[in-house]
Amino acid sequence: MRVILGLDSAEEGRALVGGQPYRSLRRPLTHIGALLDAGALQPGRTARHHLLWQARSQGLGTRRVDEVLSLVGLENAARRKAGGFSLGMRQRLGIAAALLGDPPVLMLDEPFNGLDPEGFVWIRSFLTSLAADGRAVLVSSHLMSELQDTASHLVIIGRGKVIADGSVRDMLASVARDRLTLRTPAPAQAMDVLTRTSAAVSASGPGMLIISGLPAEKVVALLGERGVPVSEISAHRASLEDAYMRLTQDAVEYRATAVEAQR
Amino acid sequence: MTSTMTPYRSQAGPGRDGFRQLLGAEWTKFRTVRGWWAGMACAALAVVLVGLLGTAAGSHSGSAGAGFPAGPGGEAVNDSFFFVHRTLTGNGSITVPVTSLTGVIDGQSREYSGTQPWAKAGVIMKESLSQGSPYAAVMATPGHGVRMQYDYTQDIAGIPGAVTAAAPRWLRLVRSGDTITGYDSAGGTSWTLIGTARLPGLASTVQAGLFVTSPSIIQDSNKGGGTVPAVATAHFSQPGLVGGWSQQAWTGQQLGGAGTSGSYTDNITTGQFTRSGTGFTVTGAGDIAPIVGGIAMGPGYTLENFLVGVFAGLVAMIVIATLFITGEYRRRLIHTTLTVSPRRGRVLIAKALVIGSVTFAAGLAGAAVVVLLGQPHARADGFPTFTVPPLTELRVLAGTGLLLAAAAVFALALGVILRRSAPVIAIVVAITVLPYILGTAGVLPAGPAEWLLRVTPAAGFAIQQSVPFYQQVMNIYTPPNGYYPLAPWAGLAVLCGYALLALAVAATLLRRRDA
Numbered sequence: 016m017r018v019i020l021g022l023d024s025a026e027e028g029r030a031l032v033g034g035q036p037y038r039s040l041r042r043p044l045t046h047i048g049a050l051l052d053a054g055a056l057q058p059g060r061t062a063r064h065h066l067l068w069q070a071r072s073q074g075l076g077t078r079r080v081d082e083v084l085s086l087v088g089l090e091n092a093a094r095r096k097a098g099g100f101s102l103g104m105r106q107r108l109g110i111a112a113a114l115l116g117d118p119p120v121l122m123l124d125e126p127f128n129g130l131d132p133e134g135f136v137w138i139r140s141f142l143t144s145l146a147a148d149g150r151a152v153l154v155s156s157h158l159m160s161e162l163q164d165t166a167s168h169l170v171i172i173g174r175g176k177v178i179a180d181g182s183v184r185d186m187l188a189s190v191a192r193d194r195l196t197l198r199t200p201a202p203a204q205a206m207d208v209l210t211r212t213s214a215a216v217s218a219s220g221p222g223m224l225i226i227s228g229l230p231a232e233k234v235v236a237l238l239g240e241r242g243v244p245v246s247e248i249s250a251h252r253a254s255l256e257d258a259y260m261r262l263t264q265d266a267v268e269y270r271a272t273a274v275e276a277q278r
Numbered sequence: 279m280t281s282t283m284t285p286y287r288s289q290a291g292p293g294r295d296g297f298r299q300l301l302g303a304e305w306t307k308f309r310t311v312r313g314w315w316a317g318m319a320c321a322a323l324a325v326v327l328v329g330l331l332g333t334a335a336g337s338h339s340g341s342a343g344a345g346f347p348a349g350p351g352g353e354a355v356n357d358s359f360f361f362v363h364r365t366l367t368g369n370g371s372i373t374v375p376v377t378s379l380t381g382v383i384d385g386q387s388r389e390y391s392g393t394q395p396w397a398k399a400g401v402i403m404k405e406s407l408s409q410g411s412p413y414a415a416v417m418a419t420p421g422h423g424v425r426m427q428y429d430y431t432q433d434i435a436g437i438p439g440a441v442t443a444a445a446p447r448w449l450r451l452v453r454s455g456d457t458i459t460g461y462d463s464a465g466g467t468s469w470t471l472i473g474t475a476r477l478p479g480l481a482s483t484v485q486a487g488l489f490v491t492s493p494s495i496i497q498d499s500n501k502g503g504g505t506v507p508a509v510a511t512a513h514f515s516q517p518g519l520v521g522g523w524s525q526q527a528w529t530g531q532q533l534g535g536a537g538t539s540g541s542y543t544d545n546i547t548t549g550q551f552t553r554s555g556t557g558f559t560v561t562g563a564g565d566i567a568p569i570v571g572g573i574a575m576g577p578g579y580t581l582e583n584f585l586v587g588v589f590a591g592l593v594a595m596i597v598i599a600t601l602f603i604t605g606e607y608r609r610r611l612i613h614t615t616l617t618v619s620p621r622r623g624r625v626l627i628a629k630a631l632v633i634g635s636v637t638f639a640a641g642l643a644g645a646a647v648v649v650l651l652g653q654p655h656a657r658a659d660g661f662p663t664f665t666v667p668p669l670t671e672l673r674v675l676a677g678t679g680l681l682l683a684a685a686a687v688f689a690l691a692l693g694v695i696l697r698r699s700a701p702v703i704a705i706v707v708a709i710t711v712l713p714y715i716l717g718t719a720g721v722l723p724a725g726p727a728e729w730l731l732r733v734t735p736a737a738g739f740a741i742q743q744s745v746p747f748y749q750q751v752m753n754i755y756t757p758p759n760g761y762y763p764l765a766p767w768a769g770l771a772v773l774c775g776y777a778l779l780a781l782a783v784a785a786t787l788l789r790r791r792d793a
Contacts, residue, residue, distance in 0.1 A: 021620050022613055023792040038620040042295040045288040049617060055610040057311055064310035072303035072618045074293025112614070119286040149286035 016124055016155065020049055032120070044073045044116030050109035050123045058098020062089055062108050065097050070115050083111040088137070102129025106138075121145060122153045127161045139165045159255040163187070169255070171262060179262045186258045194251035195231055197224045204243045209234065225251060297628065300619050304632040307602075314598050318640045321594035325644030326651070328587025333579055333652050334659075345662045346569055346578065347409035347534065349430040350477075352667050353746070357409045357430075358537030358564025359491030360549030361402070362530045366486040370521020371452040372401050374488065375466060376418045377513045377557075379441040381492060384507040384543040392508070395421025396752050397492035398566065399441075399512030401451050403458055403484050405477070409534050414458035414475035415489065415566065418447040418512070425750070426460035428475035430568050433750040436462040436472040446515075453521070456480050487528065488514050490549070490562035493539040496573055498724075498754050505573060507541035508563065509549075515557040528553070532562065538576035538662075539751075540564035569664065571745025572759025574752065578662040581674050581744040582760060584652040585645055588678055588742070589711050592685055595640070596710070599633045599686035600702045603693035613793055622788045626694060630687045630781060637686040642679035649675065666744045673766065677741030680770060684738060684777045685710050691780035694788055710735040710773075720758035727756065728763040735776045737762070740769025 017023040019030040021037035032040060032047050040046050056065050066080045084090050087107040092100070097108060106126055113121055126138060142165050146152045156162055162169065162183070169186055171179040179186065199205045202222050209216045214229035226234060231248055238245055293299075308314055346354035366372075381393035400417025414428035416436070424436030424447055441447050448463035456479070460472040492510035530551040536542060540563040542549075549562040571580050606612040619625050649671075653663045666674075685706065692702045713736035717727040731737050740762035747755055755761040762769055 017613075017792075020613075020617050022616060040620065042290070042293065043620060044618055045290045051613055051617075052610050055614055057307075057605060057609060057611060059311045059313055060307075061310065064306065068303045068306035068310065069614065069618050071306050072299055073290070073295050074299045075290060079290070115290075117288045117290045119288060149284050151286075 016049065016051060016122055019122065020047075020051070042073045042116060044069070044075075044118060046116070046118055047120040047122060048113030048116060048118040049121070050106070050113045050126060052124070053102065053105035053109040053128070056097045056105070056108070058096060060097055061094050062097050062100070062111075063093040065108065066112055066115060069112055073116055075115060079115060079117075083114045086114060087111040087141075103131055103134045106130060106134070110138075110141075119149070120151045120153070124155050125157070126154060127156055127158050135161065159259055163255040171259060173263060179258075183255065186262075187253045187255065189258065189261075194253070195226045195229070195234060196247075196249050196251045197226055197234065197245065198222055198247040199224065199238075200244050200246060204241070205238060205245075208237055208241050208243055212237065222246070295619070297624055300624055300628040301631060303619070304625075304628045308632055308636060314602065315636075317594060317598045318636055321591040321598070321637075322640040322644035322647075324594060325585070325587040325591035325641065326648040328590045329584045329648035330587075330652055330655070332586040333584055333656055333661075345657065346538065346664060348665065349410050349568065350412045351429065351431065352665070353431065354569040354664050354666075355410055355430040356493075356534070356537035356539055356565040356567050356569055357411075358532070358534035358540055359398070359402075359489045359566055360530065360551065360560055360562030360564075361404075361407075361485070361487065361489050361533050362528050362551045362558060362560055363404075363485045363487035364526060364528055365483050365524040366403065366453065367483045367522040367524070369452075369454050370486075370519070370523060371450060372403075372486055372517055372519055373448065373450040374401055374517040374557075375446045375448045375515045376400065376441050377443060377446040377515060379418055379420055379510060379512045381420070381508055381510040382543055382546060383495060384541075389543055389545055393420035393510055394492045394495050394508040394752065395419065396565075396567075396750065397490075397508065397510035398425075399488075399490045399510060399514075399560070401449050401487070401517070402489045402566075403451055403453055403486040405481050405484055407485055407531075407533060412477045412480060413566070414451060414460065414477060416449040416451055416460040416462060416472060417489075418449070420510075422750070424449065424462045424472070426472040426475070427566070427750070428458070429477065430566065431748065432475065433748075434460075434473035436460070436470070437464060441512075451486070453480075453484070453486075486523075488517065488551075488558055488560055489566075490560040491540065491564040491566060492562065493537075493565040493567070493574070493752055494541050494563075496752055496754060505539075505541065507543045509543055509546045509561060510563070511559065511561040513557060513559050517557075528558075530560070532564070534564065537564045538569055538578070539567070539574045565751075567751045568746060568748055570748060570751050570753045570755075571664070571743075571761065572756075573754055575664065575745070578664055579652070579656045580664040580760060581649060581666060581671060582742045584649045584656075585674070585678055585742055587648065588641070588645065588682070588739075589714055591641065591644055592682055593707060593711055595637045595682050595686050596689045596706045597703055599637065599689040600693045600699050600706070602633050603629060603690050604697060604699040604702060607693075607697040608699070616793045623785045626691075626781065626785050626788055630690055633686045633690050634683040638679040638683040640679075641682035642675060645675045645678040664745065670744055674742050674744050677766065677770060681738045681741050681773065684770070684773045685735065688735060688773070688777040688780050691777065691784040694784035695780065706735075710738075712736075714739050717757045718760075724754075724756040727758070731757055731769070732763045732772070735773045737764055737769040738773030740764045741766045 018025045215227050219225045349355040379399045383392040398417040402415035404413035405411040416426045418441045423438035426434045448466040450461040452459045459474045461469045463469045490512045492508045494505040532549045551560040689706045713730040713734040717731045745760050
């Protein structure tokens with residue numbers, strides 16, 4: 016992201032925004048808005064003034080500043096010093112700054128950090144509405160569950176390499192395929208029965224098994240035959256986390272650290 | 279997002295991201311941090327308060343409201359000598375040999391014979407007896423031969439060598455309209471023209487005759503030196519007069535007391551003249567010369583004395599200018615700055631212009647206020663204030679603003695290079711404020727002090743020097759006395775050189791380095 020914004024020079028290749036290197040853009044905030052670091056602000060400056068100097072540099076006035084403040088719901092905190100803001104408020108302020116130039120492209124680094132539950136709900140719908148306007152919204156995050164609900168396209172990067180690049184729907188579908196969740200009061204027996212087939216079975220919680228490689232009817236029939244009680248069987252609802260784990264399976268070394276980072 | 283969607287186009291409306299907008303952004307940054315503009319106001323206040331405290335040293339015996347006499351050019355002058363005179367109307371001349379020039383110096387316990395090298399004995403034509411009136415004179419001196427001097431600041435050398443009984447000096451002044459011409463001669467037969475003084479609008483009737491005066495001897499010391507009273511006595515043979523001289527007898531009187539740079543001794547408390555068959559013997563002390571700063575000025579305040587608080591304001595301004603950029607590095611706000619304005623060299627220039635303008639304005643305001651408040655206050659306490667021509671005053675006040683602005687830009691540029699506050703502040707204070715204090719406080723010998731004020735950014739303080747240098751006025755022309763080794767604008771240029779060099783390095787690094 017820093018390379019795209021012309022802050023750092025690339026070791027290899029180059030980054031273009033709308034076909035141009037960032038440093039040659041005129042009024043760059045009208046091309047791309049970015050939130051890299053919500054903590055990057057002068058604590059003594061008010062939220063409004065923090066946006067005002069950025070607006071001035073693009074020839075924008077106070078009206079636009081007030082507009083973006085109300086877009087992110089900070090109109091009541093506009094004249095408060097940004098140093099006293101919670102991380103969540105700083106995220107909103109950072110997003111407001113990214114929106115100053117009303118750009119077609121937004122690039123947000125970890126925008127979910129520090130948000131309260133209400134903030135999560137707000138930012139999901141806000142980002143979705145921005146995308147619905149026809150904007151490209153690029154979000155980087157470690158919070159898979161948030162991305163699952165908001166993102167349409169996913170790029171997974173590990174150790175500086177692109178591991179996967181595709182639509183979230185395809186990725187989820189690839190993981191969810193022929194996987195089942197089984198709830199049973201006798202998981203040990205069920206496991207015993209099912210592992211004798213070609214199915215792969217794993218426990219995913221108390222009384223919960225995940226089965227792949229066997230259709231649901233076959234499972235029910237097998238367990239019925241042996242008299243193992245079944246409480247519920249359903250198609251497994253895949254999560255982005257699962258997809259991530261699956262996609263990074265090859266890089267075993269990496270997986271351990273990546274999982275660590277998510278906690 | 280599906281590919282059927284129309285790409286979004288910014289509705290931001292028209293606008294430019296030119297240099298003016300960038301300046302506006304940097305100015306908005308500065309004015310929206312209360313600590314910075316309040317700090318800048320405090321810095322200006324420090325200039326005023328320290329200046330007023332530094333010049334409020336009790337009261338002086340001088341009469342309230344008294345100033346130095348002003349010469350025809352407006353400069354402060356001493357016009358103090360023992361004058362034996364008659365009136366001369368219209369054109370005319372006076373010719374007289376000086377046959378001896380001796381003196382008495384006030385020693386620690388006893389007085390002994392000796393002369394100040396710039397003691398003066400000669401002939402003078404002066405518009406009136408009032409202080410600071412135009413004149414022209416030719417004189418013998420103990421240390422600098424014969425001189426022709428006029429209107430206080432002008433000095434032309436004549437025959438070298440001292441006056442003795444064996445080698446008297448013949449002096450002559452000739453008035454013709456607005457011009458007075460000076461001649462000298464070793465034997466009274468062959469005359470040499472020394473120079474011609476043009477005194478526009480010189481009154482038709484002038485006071486003319488013989489004069490003797492002597493400034494005090496100035497002894498050097500680091501702290502500025504001390505003075506030793508000196509009195510001169512000269513013997514003149516009978517003067518030869520041509521032209522419209524009055525028929526009254528010669529009148530002798532001390533003009534202008536002993537001035538700022540002269541003093542009678544314990545035993546010789548006043549000037550006098552005696553007339554004998556061979557001529558006149560005249561004793562006098564004082565000086566006819568421009569007033570210079572430091573020890574030779576005596577009690578009183580120069581313009582730069584009121585600006586003694588500038589260093590305090592400078593420290594505060596260096597801190598603010600440094601934080602103006604290092605604060606951005608510390609809070610990673612520099613990323614935002616370089617994202618909204620990717621043309622980095624222009625960002626640096628805009629920042630330098632903003633901090634430079636703010637410090638210039640605050641410095642100029644502080645300097646103007648302290649001079650406006652301090653001068654009447656000092657005069658009310660009986661201290662004369664050294665007045666300088668308006669252009670010099672403007673140079674000193676505006677130069678103070680420029681000095682502070684250049685130092686602030688220097689700090690800003692170092693801030694870009696080092697990206698951290700503490701080392702930048704330490705370095706700029708150490709090479710700008712410290713040499714100024716060491717150099718001017720008399721802590722160091724004159725040599726190292728002058729060297730510091732020549733090569734460090736503290737050279738910029740030379741812009742504040744309002745006191746003039748005259749080689750014909752004995753003084754200790756060293757930094758503790760208010761004399762910088764470089765000319766005002768040359769000194770400021772040294773500081774600006776540091777600032778520009780740092781700015782160039784900063785611009786290169788800012789462009790090349792990852793933000």
